[in-house]
Amino acid sequence: MHAEKFFEKGITLNTTHLPPRVRLIDVGPRDGLQNEKQPVPAAVKIELVHRLQAAGLREIEVTSYVSPKWVPQMADNHEVMAGITRQSGVRYSVLTPNLKGFEAALADRPDEIVVFGAASEAFSQKNINCSIAESIERFAPVVEAARKAGIAVRGAMSCTVGCPYEGDIAPERVGMLAQLMKDIGVQRVDVADTIGVGTPLKVQRAIEATLAHYDIDHISGHFHDTYGQALANTLAALQMGVWNFQSSVAGLGGCPYAKGATGNVATEDVVYLLHGLGIDTGIDLEALVDTGAWISAQLGRPSASRVGRALLAKRVH
Numbered sequence: 001m002h003a004e005k006f007f008e009k010g011i012t013l014n015t016t017h018l019p020p021r022v023r024l025i026d027v028g029p030r031d032g033l034q035n036e037k038q039p040v041p042a043a044v045k046i047e048l049v050h051r052l053q054a055a056g057l058r059e060i061e062v063t064s065y066v067s068p069k070w071v072p073q074m075a076d077n078h079e080v081m082a083g084i085t086r087q088s089g090v091r092y093s094v095l096t097p098n099l100k101g102f103e104a105a106l107a108d109r110p111d112e113i114v115v116f117g118a119a120s121e122a123f124s125q126k127n128i129n130c131s132i133a134e135s136i137e138r139f140a141p142v143v144e145a146a147r148k149a150g151i152a153v154r155g156a157m158s159c160t161v162g163c164p165y166e167g168d169i170a171p172e173r174v175g176m177l178a179q180l181m182k183d184i185g186v187q188r189v190d191v192a193d194t195i196g197v198g199t200p201l202k203v204q205r206a207i208e209a210t211l212a213h214y215d216i217d218h219i220s221g222h223f224h225d226t227y228g229q230a231l232a233n234t235l236a237a238l239q240m241g242v243w244n245f246q247s248s249v250a251g252l253g254g255c256p257y258a259k260g261a262t263g264n265v266a267t268e269d270v271v272y273l274l275h276g277l278g279i280d281t282g283i284d285l286e287a288l289v290d291t292g293a294w295i296s297a298q299l300g301r302p303s304a305s306r307v308g309r310a311l312l313a314k315r316v317h
């Protein structure tokens with residue numbers, strides 16, 4: 001059918017709930033680099049944060065306070081946090097799985113801490129070495145201490161559509177986890193497709209289950225791009241009114257406990273999609289593309305961002 005005919009019939013993109021602006025949390029320095037086999041110097045991580053904030057990112061997930069035996073790449077958490085020149089209006093978040101991690105993080109004054117659970121029992125065991133119920137018991141005092149210290153609390157919910165060990169995850173399990181997070185005082189949650197197997201309807205069902213416990217302003221989408229579905233899933237979430245998303249410059253990343261899963265959706269690709277929809281991000285796409293090219297060069301491989309690669313190629317011609 002000819003394009004005009006679609007419009008005549010009123011068949012257009014459903015823009016009813018599209019938000020006017022979107023806030024992106026770049027998780028590149030943490031999620032992006034945590035799985036990197038080669039050591040990445042703290043100075044590179046610090047410069048990555050500086051470049052991201054200069055490109056207009058207003059939320060950056062910087063590092064995690066986890067066991068260095070489990071995730072050696074994040075062992076330099078103190079050095080990285082201490083090395084950042086903070087810009088006003090930027091929120092710096094860090095992962096803290098337990099009180100030990102929170103106490104270590106406290107000295108570095110993060111704006112937000114992230115407790116991270118899973119909608120899958122098997123993933124919870126592999127990732128944080130405890131059941132879902134035990135994880136909530138560990139998170140509760142962390143959340144309480146953070147809120148007492150005036151630090152915001154986010155909860156990452158892994159495997160909300162699929163798990164590398166259990167397969168499909170029912171939306172009810174996502175709803176149960178969201179309820180547990182809410183009960184202990186977590187202020188906002190991420191609906192994460194950890195292994196990038198989700199498709200738009202599945203992702204919408206996971207978000208819908210979360211909406212029973214959190215309003216739309218307190219839900220973010222976190223989509224890995226293993227099966228190339230992350231942008232479609234982002235659009236599906238936008239159509240529900242979700243306006244907070246996590247992404248990773250140059251599509252960096254992967255979780256050490258989700259073998260074969262690729263990185264997060266590239267921030268450059270999400271920004272291009274959003275700007276194309278007329279949605280404001282406050283991000284300078286060209287500066288972001290430079291940042292993606294820079295970190296990819298540091299890691300010695302091409303950027304996983306298709307928009308990044310396309311815009312760089314265009315500059316050459």
Ligand SMILES: CC(C)(COP(=O)([O-])OP(=O)([O-])OC[C@H]1O[C@@H](n2cnc3c(N)ncnc32)[C@H](O)[C@@H]1OP(=O)([O-])[O-])[C@@H](O)C(=O)NCCC(=O)NCCSC(=O)C[C@@](C)(O)CC(=O)[O-]
Pocket residue numbers: 031034064065066067068070071095097098100101102116127128129130156157158159192193194222254255256
């Ligand atoms: C959670 C733990 C710490 C539990 O680890 P554990 O072994 O169950 O804890 P434990 O209390 O029995 O302690 C064992 C050892 O770990 C130490 N320890 C204990 N806690 C800490 C801490 N906070 N910081 C530093 N060290 C710690 C503790 O001191 C002790 O040291 P040892 O006496 O053997 O020398 C461990 O399983 C761990 O570090 N796991 C790594 C989890 C991780 O970082 N995963 C990747 C991030 S999640 C993710 O990427 C998904 C997400 C968020 O992006 C969303 C998505 O896409 O799905």
